[in-house]
Amino acid sequence: MSNGTINTQRNKSNHVVNVKKRIRVPNVLYSQNIAPYFFVLPFILSFCIFFAYPVFSTIIMSFQEVLPGETTFIGLENYKNLWNPTFLKAIKNSTIYTILTLLILIPFPLVLAVFLNSKMMFAKNIFRSITFIPALTSVVVAGIIFRLIFGSQEGALLNSIITFFGGESRAWLNSSGTSMFALVVLATWRWMGVNLLYYLAGLQNIPKELYESAEIDGASTWQKFIYITLPLLKPITVYVLTISIYGGYSMFAESYMLYGSNRSPNDIGLTIVGYLYRNGIEQNNLGFGSAIGITLLLITFIITITQLKFLGMFRKEE
Structure with a gap:
């Protein structure tokens, strides 16, 4: 190799070094x-x-x-106007709906998950898919289907079954009790599979050695469920409880599609979000709608913090 070639390579190396010195990346990165x-x-x-x-x-x-084009500060006037019979009925409907869904969508998915996680259960994947498919269904489609099922006509599916066995058809969506029943059935059909998967994931993370040790000690199936399964599934239960509370109080689309509008007979299907939509969107009263939204936020926040405190989720584990 000639001296000229060596000098050329040295010059290139020196040039690269000089460029790197000039372009220095800040040490902060x-x-x-x-x-x-x-x-x-x-x-x-x-x-x-x-x-x-x-x-x-x-x-x-x-x-x-x-x-439109005008904003006026009115103090607490929106909150004063908020406490009226219609809003209180919306709170009542949302609370009843939330409680009923909690009573169904926590224990039943838990029990079903235990059965699906059992070694004796066959076709597990098929049952999981069947229970999860409703969650993939659009709420618009589901609402229309359930509106046809709970229709007041004699040819509606539920009335046809009742009249076939000698009963009388009825307007299911025109009374508070049966309309709430329809909403809860719709919620159960849609979200049972989702909660089921949460519990299945939790069950599969429980070490099998615990159950084997309990069997050696002579524990029955019920004792293993009470003293092993339930305590170790507590974090999953708290999570499902939290999202179910939020989902119950934020329910709107199901009621809207079940009645075909935000207007139900005597407001039997009115929820807090439905009342917000009625005032904030339909009547273009954004200030009053904002007051409803903030009140809903406070209600769900207080309930969630209370149940987390009651279940001991803020205590440090030893």
Whole structure:
């Protein structure tokens, strides 16, 4: 290799080194103290843009009268007007619906998950798919189907079954008791499979050695369920309970599609979100609708914190 070639390579190497010296990456990007903030920055931005800012704006609007092109501060007037018989009925309907769904959508999926997790159960994947398919169905389609099932005509499916066995047809969606029954059946049909999968995931994470040790000690199936399965599934139960409370109080589309509108006979299907939609969207009263939304947020927040405190989720485990 000639001296000229060697000098040329040295010059190129020196040039690259000089370029690297001139283009220095700031040391701050390699800092172990700052690096975690770059990783959580996307979440912080999305939280501030899509949650914190809308909530803050809604709180401000709840103290205003918002009209097209005009905004007036009216203090607590929206909250004073909020406590009326219609809103109290919406709270009652949402609360009853939430309680009934909790009584069904927590114990029944748990029991079904235990059966599906059993070694003696056959065709497990088929049953899992069958129970989960309703969750993939559009709420619009499901609402229309259930409206036809619980229709007041004699040819409706449920009335046809009742009249076949000698009963009388009835208008299921025109009374508070039967309409709530229809809403709960719709919720059970849609969300049973989702909660079932949550419990199945929890059951499969329980070490089998615990059950084997219990069998050696002579524990029965019921004792293993009470003293092993239920305690170890507590985090799953708390999670399902929390999302079910939120889902119960935020229910709107099911009632809307079941009645075909946001207007039900004597408001028997009116929910808190339905009342918000009626005032904030249909009547274009965004200030009053914001007050309803903030009240709903406080109700769900207080209930959720109370049940988490009651279940001991804020205590540090030893």
